[in-house]
Amino acid sequence: MRLLRPDGSWARATASEFLGSLIVHQCGPRRLWRGLQRIRNWLNRQGELPAYGARVTISPDGETTLSRGVWTVTL
Numbered sequence: 617m618r619l620l621r622p623d624g625s626w627a628r629a630t631a632s633e634f635l636g637s638l639i640v641h642q643c644g645p646r647r648l649w650r651g652l653q654r655i656r657n658w659l660n661r662q663g664e665l666p667a668y669g670a671r672v673t674i675s676p677d678g679e680t681t682l683s684r685g686v687w688t689v690t691l
Contacts, residue, residue, distance in 0.1 A: 619648040627652075 619627040625644030631637065640649045670684040680691045 619652065621646060621648065 617629045619625075619642075621644070623645055625642070625646040625648050627640060627642035627648040629638045629640045629649065631639070642649050667682055667684070667689075670682040670687075673681045673683070675681075682689050682691070
């Protein structure tokens with residue numbers, strides 16, 4: 617798995633087996649893997665993706681926003 621950001625931050629994770637422990641390498645101003653783990657832990661506690669049951673708003677110019685509780689994303 618690879619994560620990249622325009623600010624130059626990157627993270628790469630590899631495992632020798634499908635369910636094996638990950639080896640993470642990262643560099644740049646942001647710790648991308650830490651953010652991904654935070655999201656993963658939240659999803660595990662919730663038991664579902666936040667998009668399930670989200671409110672959808674579509675603006676006149678086609679911008680789509682999904683929101684559920686404090687979670688929001690604009691596409």
